Amino acid sequence: MRISDYPFTQEAAERVRSLGYSLENLLGKTSFKSVRSRAAERVQGAITGSIPDKQANSEAEHLAELLSYPLARLMVSCLDDSILLRRYALAEAKLAFKRMQNEKLELILLANDLGLHPQGSGPWKLYFAEYIRAAHRMHSPKWKLVNRDLQEGYLTVTEEELKRLLEEAVREKVQKGLPLPVDETVCAKLEDYLTPLRGELEIVKARLKVDLGKVEESAFPPCIRRMLAEVARGANLAHSARFALVSFLLQINMTAEEVIRLFNTSPDFEEERTRYQVEHIAGASGTQYKPPSCATMTTYGNCPGEDELCRRIRHPLSYYERKAKACAPLKTSEAQK
Numbered sequence: 232m233r234i235s236d237y238p239f240t241q242e243a244a245e246r247v248r249s250l251g252y253s254l255e256n257l258l259g260k261t262s263f264k265s266v267r268s269r270a271a272e273r274v275q276g277a278i279t280g281s282i283p284d285k286q287a288n289s290e291a292e293h294l295a296e297l298l299s300y301p302l303a304r305l306m307v308s309c310l311d312d313s314i315l316l317r318r319y320a321l322a323e324a325k326l327a328f329k330r331m332q333n334e335k336l337e338l339i340l341l342a343n344d345l346g347l348h349p350q351g352s353g354p355w356k357l358y359f360a361e362y363i364r365a366a367h368r369m370h371s372p373k374w375k376l377v378n379r380d381l382q383e384g385y386l387t388v389t390e391e392e393l394k395r396l397l398e399e400a401v402r403e404k405v406q407k408g409l410p411l412p413v414d415e416t417v418c419a420k421l422e423d424y425l426t427p428l429r430g431e432l433e434i435v436k437a438r439l440k441v442d443l444g445k446v447e448e449s450a451f452p453p454c455i456r457r458m459l460a461e462v463a464r465g466a467n468l469a470h471s472a473r474f475a476l477v478s479f480l481l482q483i484n485m486t487a488e489e490v491i492r493l494f495n496t497s498p499d500f501e502e503e504r505t506r507y508q509v510e511h512i513a514g515a516s517g518t519q520y521k522p523p524s525c526a527t528m529t530t531y532g533n534c535p536g537e538d539e540l541c542r543r544i545r546h547p548l549s550y551y552e553r554k555a556k557a558c559a560p561l562k563t564s565e566a567q568k
């Protein structure tokens with residue numbers, strides 16, 4: 232395992248410490264320019280989609296790869312944007328996953344460093360508590376504990392699954408502690424790199440902005456508004472919330488295409504999977520699903536609390552219809568002014 236390929240590990244952090252370079256030198260010395268450039272490239276990759284995988288060959292290239300990681304964390308912290316923080320952690324995890332494809336025995340060293348202790352020589356046995364910690368954000372049914380061969384506290388994972396679990400562990404590890412508490416003077420010294428990154432981030436965020444087309448957004452009930460806000464900031468919705476949001480938007484005549492585009496704000500947006508889910512709810516399999524009632528929304532923790540109108544309705548769609556009607560004359564009279 233080349234430690235510069237996995238700069239987020241404990242071992243890499245110890246190596247960086249043992250090298251003893253001062254932050255002052257990293258930020259200012261000409262000899263560290265390649266480190267600063269690679270750090271900016273890591274952040275830019277996170278903004279635009281993926282970090283380029285640089286094959287380090289010389290000692291100097293390994294060093295740049297290793298040191299660019301803590302510096303990239305500083306840059307991300309200076310930019311201090313919640314969407315970027317998540318995209319950055321995900322991009323580092325995806326880069327690590329790509330590099331893992333060339334690993335065999337070293338996979339275990341990496342797993343151990345990340346707090347996972349698979350046993351055997353593949354497929355591996357993994358202790359259930361470690362599995363749950365790594366897989367708790369994976370939503371597809373195959374990751375659910377009830378669908379695994381749990382025996383005496385251990386379950387089996389294939390090589391591919393272990394790599395996915397490690398990718399998820401990397402994402403969590405990278406995101407942990409971000410944003411770092413950085414001094415303004417440090418950010419000022421990085422400004423030459425931060426200015427273009429800030430510009431690119433704004434462009435990407437503008438592109439990701441939720442566009443609801445002709446729908447009367449001001450008539451949305453509090454539950455739907457909260458879910459849309461979550462989607463807009465790139466968070467993953469729980470399955471029940473995702474279902475409620477998609478079925479509601481389809482019901483008020485947004486097209487499946489418009490709804491799919493809406494979820495494009497998520498850094499780990501998978502178009503094919505989203506398309507399948509949205510089209511399924513829209514009725515591709517013969518049943519067009521209706522959004523859940525307020526009572527069901529409350530049971531699943533998807534009702535953020537009622538407002539005045541909520542107290543007079545029992546369904547989010549009734550809320551929308553009443554409020555949209557109330558908004559319509561207002562809009563007409565405004566247009567006539």
Ligand code: SF4
Nearest residue numbers: 452454525528534541
């Ligand atoms: S009461 Fe119904 S419409 Fe109002 S926020 Fe809760 S679930 Fe939504």
